[in-house]
Amino acid sequence: MPKDDGIGAATVRREDVRFLTGVGQYTDDIKAYGETVAVFARSTVANGVIKSIDTTTAAGMPGVLAIFTGEDFAEVGGNPAGWLINSRDGTPMHEPKRPVLAHGKVRHVGDAYAAVIAETLEQAKNAVEAIEADIEELDAIVNMKDALAGSNYVHDEIGTNQCFDWGWIEDNRDATDAAIKGAHHVTTLELVNNRLVPNAMEPRSSRAEYKAAGDEYVLHTTSQNPHLTRLLISAFVLGIPENKLTVIAPDVGGGFGSKIYHYGEEALVLAAAKKLGRPVTWTADRTEAFLTDAHGRDHVTKIELAMDAEGNFLAFRTETLANVGAYLSNFSTATPTFLHGTLMAGNYTVPNVYVNVKAVFTNTAPVDAYRGAGRPEATYSLERVIDKAAREIGRDPIELRRQNFIKPDQYPFASAAGLEYDSGNYDALMDKMEEVADMAGFAARRKASEAKGLLRGFGVNAYIEACGIAPSNLVGVLGSRVGLYDAATVRVNATGNLSVMVGAHSHGQGHETAFPQVVAEMLGIDASTIDIVHGDTSKIPFGMGTYGSRSLAVCGSAVVRATEKVINKAKKIAAHMLEVSDGDIELKDGQFSVAGTDKSVSFGEVALKAYIPHEFPLEDIEPGLEETAFYDPANFTYPSGAYCCEVELDPETGKVSVERMTAVDDFGNVINPMIVTGQVHGGLGQGIGQALLENTTYDENGQLLSASYMDYTMPRADDLPFYTVDHSQGNPCTHNPLGVKGCGEAGAIGSPPTVVNAVIDAMQSGGKNVTHIDMPVTPHRVWSAMQNA
Amino acid sequence: MYAFDIERPATIGEAVSALTGEAMVLSGGQTLIPTLKSRLADPGKLVSLSGIGEMKGIGLSGRDLQIGGGTVHADVAADGSYKALSELASNIGDPAVRSRGTIGGSIANNDPAACYPAAALASGAIIVTNTREIAADDYFQGMFETALNEGEIVTAVKFPIPDAANYQKFVQPASRFALVGVFVAKYADGVRVAVTGASNEGVHRWTAAEEALTANFSVSALEGLSVSADNLISDLHGSPEYRAHLIKVMTGRAVTAAS
Numbered sequence A: 001m002p003k004d005d006g007i008g009a010a011t012v013r014r015e016d017v018r019f020l021t022g023v024g025q026y027t028d029d030i031k032a033y034g035e036t037v038a039v040f041a042r043s044t045v046a047n048g049v050i051k052s053i054d055t056t057t058a059a060g061m062p063g064v065l066a067i068f069t070g071e072d073f074a075e076v077g078g079n080p081a082g083w084l085i086n087s088r089d090g091t092p093m094h095e096p097k098r099p100v101l102a103h104g105k106v107r108h109v110g111d112a113y114a115a116v117i118a119e120t121l122e123q124a125k126n127a128v129e130a131i132e133a134d135i136e137e138l139d140a141i142v143n144m145k146d147a148l149a150g151s152n153y154v155h156d157e158i159g160t161n162q163c164f165d166w167g168w169i170e171d172n173r174d175a176t177d178a179a180i181k182g183a184h185h186v187t188t189l190e191l192v193n194n195r196l197v198p199n200a201m202e203p204r205s206s207r208a209e210y211k212a213a214g215d216e217y218v219l220h221t222t223s224q225n226p227h228l229t230r231l232l233i234s235a236f237v238l239g240i241p242e243n244k245l246t247v248i249a250p251d252v253g254g255g256f257g258s259k260i261y262h263y264g265e266e267a268l269v270l271a272a273a274k275k276l277g278r279p280v281t282w283t284a285d286r287t288e289a290f291l292t293d294a295h296g297r298d299h300v301t302k303i304e305l306a307m308d309a310e311g312n313f314l315a316f317r318t319e320t321l322a323n324v325g326a327y328l329s330n331f332s333t334a335t336p337t338f339l340h341g342t343l344m345a346g347n348y349t350v351p352n353v354y355v356n357v358k359a360v361f362t363n364t365a366p367v368d369a370y371r372g373a374g375r376p377e378a379t380y381s382l383e384r385v386i387d388k389a390a391r392e393i394g395r396d397p398i399e400l401r402r403q404n405f406i407k408p409d410q411y412p413f414a415s416a417a418g419l420e421y422d423s424g425n426y427d428a429l430m431d432k433m434e435e436v437a438d439m440a441g442f443a444a445r446r447k448a449s450e451a452k453g454l455l456r457g458f459g460v461n462a463y464i465e466a467c468g469i470a471p472s473n474l475v476g477v478l479g480s481r482v483g484l485y486d487a488a489t490v491r492v493n494a495t496g497n498l499s500v501m502v503g504a505h506s507h508g509q510g511h512e513t514a515f516p517q518v519v520a521e522m523l524g525i526d527a528s529t530i531d532i533v534h535g536d537t538s539k540i541p542f543g544m545g546t547y548g549s550r551s552l553a554v555c556g557s558a559v560v561r562a563t564e565k566v567i568n569k570a571k572k573i574a575a576h577m578l579e580v581s582d583g584d585i586e587l588k589d590g591q592f593s594v595a596g597t598d599k600s601v602s603f604g605e606v607a608l609k610a611y612i613p614h615e616f617p618l619e620d621i622e623p624g625l626e627e628t629a630f631y632d633p634a635n636f637t638y639p640s641g642a643y644c645c646e647v648e649l650d651p652e653t654g655k656v657s658v659e660r661m662t663a664v665d666d667f668g669n670v671i672n673p674m675i676v677t678g679q680v681h682g683g684l685g686q687g688i689g690q691a692l693l694e695n696t697t698y699d700e701n702g703q704l705l706s707a708s709y710m711d712y713t714m715p716r717a718d719d720l721p722f723y724t725v726d727h728s729q730g731n732p733c734t735h736n737p738l739g740v741k742g743c744g745e746a747g748a749i750g751s752p753p754t755v756v757n758a759v760i761d762a763m764q765s766g767g768k769n770v771t772h773i774d775m776p777v778t779p780h781r782v783w784s785a786m787q788n789a
Numbered sequence B: 001m002y003a004f005d006i007e008r009p010a011t012i013g014e015a016v017s018a019l020t021g022e023a024m025v026l027s028g029g030q031t032l033i034p035t036l037k038s039r040l041a042d043p044g045k046l047v048s049l050s051g052i053g054e055m056k057g058i059g060l061s062g063r064d065l066q067i068g069g070g071t072v073h074a075d076v077a078a079d080g081s082y083k084a085l086s087e088l089a090s091n092i093g094d095p096a097v098r099s100r101g102t103i104g105g106s107i108a109n110n111d112p113a114a115c116y117p118a119a120a121l122a123s124g125a126i127i128v129t130n131t132r133e134i135a136a137d138d139y140f141q142g143m144f145e146t147a148l149n150e151g152e153i154v155t156a157v158k159f160p161i162p163d164a165a166n167y168q169k170f171v172q173p174a175s176r177f178a179l180v181g182v183f184v185a186k187y188a189d190g191v192r193v194a195v196t197g198a199s200n201e202g203v204h205r206w207t208a209a210e211e212a213l214t215a216n217f218s219v220s221a222l223e224g225l226s227v228s229a230d231n232l233i234s235d236l237h238g239s240p241e242y243r244a245h246l247i248k249v250m251t252g253r254a255v256t257a258a259s
């Protein structure tokens, strides 16, 4: 070691070969004899009472095999929320039932109220058009403030549109209020964290098969989280025993959070497959994806920052309205609370933090975790208000941040928002950022822009986030209804190659390349002899899914633990073969050797021995070489970073372009720097998309105006600059065996405030006293802001 | 999509006879196919123009450029004899759209945010159909509205090449059609300015700018002018006031680029 495919090697992603040559296997690629197709009838109104649904004509149409309505699922369970939040007064949140198909009422445009199963897609669509649904449209509840004030409810049975009113930390409230009251300077900012549509390249798809012989079901589905999906279907929705239900997430074309959750379509195809005894597949079209995938963000926030006369941060106080949409998606209640409020101390020694979040039901698509999930909202609020404060008190934004940073000798650091940060060095990140971003050259670049009639702005940001989700004991206390460990089985086959079954599904993260690097490093063998198996509940011990940048920190740690067990056992076998005690065996470069001698056996020889246990000490060692480990983290991991960017702004049209973008991140140890860089690039693209382009808009009737790519702007390559990405400043995580922190979301967390801060700086440099602008910073918004300034 | 039959005639005459009942013409399909896929049209029969050789190609005689209605954007982009027009074509959609989409389809569809209508109107082009020739001023009649009769086919568009011209397109960020597009063309007998993307009435001329620029072809000629926001489009991407502002900005930029 170091090997060219071990820890730290920029190995190319082996999975890309099948993706780039078009031989990946996605849910909709899976076909067998007797395939049928499901198509859903979806509400065109945001709020309505289902008076009647007449399926008679539709049922008689060519090719139609079955039709389901909400009635058919009235007796089965609902799709539950995975996290219980208690309100400040101690009462539990409201949890209205989320049925498989809408029953009684439709609650958002796209809410499914019926499904047709037919021989072909066109036949199913024809029949859906022939369903006669009498739905009486009601006034839509769209705006969160109106929803809280009015007496028109998304769910009549709960008599309010407020899901919960959460305070964090309630005991800090008075001290925070007092600190703000007595402060030398208070900066206040009201902002919107815009709703985003996830837009995975592969739309959601689910295919069910029922095998009457064993009363067994197989569900292929676009999931980031197949075990959780199985658990929810078994324990809550359909009651299919877990050992009769296999859930397989094959290749999945991106998720970004939207595929963590269980959706009603999965239950529908399972029920239909059993009824018909034939495979049933549903695949969303792009419009369905826009209307029904769980959306992201959608916060309206007021934040206050209190400072003393020297610019020391005294308190952050936040009031947020968080839109949960029409139904609670599985983690929709955790995202605006524990994934957001706990990060509201940022990178700072601020002593007082208080966060109030009211979650609000509206007649819009459900909102849940989307790349970053809560932490982008926290970072955006903090880093925008700090920037505004710096301007108000005439301080350099970098200096003001540095003054308030937690210092390297303060770890472990108990933040005022309730987390214990294990490691970090925010000044070092800032130093590196100033260096690689060539900040010294900014003045000249601004001049050059001005010579073209353009304004140039510089924006900076520091973030911390919590990944490696999460210690089960801690989240259990906080209301999580699941544990957040992960699991791995390392199976050494007789011929010496390995199958590693991991709980974390890979859908763009490169697990199939990175995880073998870890095992190869530990065993001293070639990574190409190690394959990852993921996404199939019948093959994998268990898994809690891929999200929250947890795969390597949590599942990777389980891989390490299982590999350690394999090594221990292999040493015993080697000791037996070499006729020494196992304490004398050393493993190096794939050879088990007796310390201080030239006697050794290879890893392959040991593997073979394990499966052909002739002359084997069966009284001490079992045959075989396969070990499983479950890993439950001791703490979150805390990636952090310093980001900056430069924008050019055309004052005549309001168009903003990001010209330079620098991301310096502390991800702890890095297993594969190329994959990490790629993850940052993707996150930056999504963050810049949120900052400048992605505009999810419902009109007052609850119609999604941006329901296609004609109106919803996805970032394209030419909207994005070349990035400068650096992860040389890693401070290893202190509590997981790899010292890794997680890199999947950082880019999407760190970039939005960076871009908006730069836009403000550009407008200010043009003599326009604009102090805030909401995302997405469209040309129209910039132009309007500058007109009015 | 709903089921449909398709015919592939080899001549304009055959195409005209095939256009019976609800049948629709299919050219590049870049607008029509998405419409069919969304089940927003149910023509029963499509008559494809893609096999009609006489509708393809670009001919230059003197200062007159004739482009067959079936000519794809990529071919116009590559031609270069009318530079501003080629630049416009090179900036429509993406390579796939430009390789399939046709000028005839664009002119026939008359999307209020499309590019070619601005070029045709600013150039005083002649729209040639299977039955007649129509002046651009008479042809464009509002959003998606044209002078075409039922079953009439745009077989060619004739452009008189101006002395100077330029098209400025400020893109709607999602679709990258024109949020506001302005085509300025300068001829010996005057300047014409056509605006797309902006108005509830579709592509139209900005006559006040034409007069000012005819008198003095420079940005300064526009200084005193302002555009009324009345009847301009209001949507997610811009207010009428913003579009009015952009019309002037884009006109100025087109003049600068053309000068």
Ligand SMILES: Cc1cc2nc3c(=O)[nH]c(=O)nc-3n(C[C@H](O)[C@H](O)[C@H](O)COP(=O)(O)OP(=O)(O)OC[C@H]3O[C@@H](n4cnc5c(N)ncnc54)[C@H](O)[C@@H]3O)c2cc1C
Pocket (backbone or CB within 6 Å): B024, B025, B026, B027, B028, B029, B030, B031, B032, B033, B049, B069, B070, B091, B092, B093, B094, B097, B100, B101, B102, B103, B104, B105, B106, B108, B109, B111, B113, B114, B115, B116, B152, B153, B154, B155, B175, B176, B177, B178
């Ligand atoms: C992703 C994308 C981006 C685009 N961006 C732009 C852009 O930036 N600017 C822009 O201007 N356009 C843009 N377009 C539209 C593109 O230029 C289309 O090709 C064009 O509008 C229609 O031409 P077509 O040949 O594809 O026509 P089709 O889609 O085949 O037909 C369109 C309509 O016109 C009728 N029709 C077609 N040909 C004729 C004819 N010769 N005579 C009579 N009727 C006819 C059809 O019956 C149909 O109703 C874009 C399209 C896409 C898909």
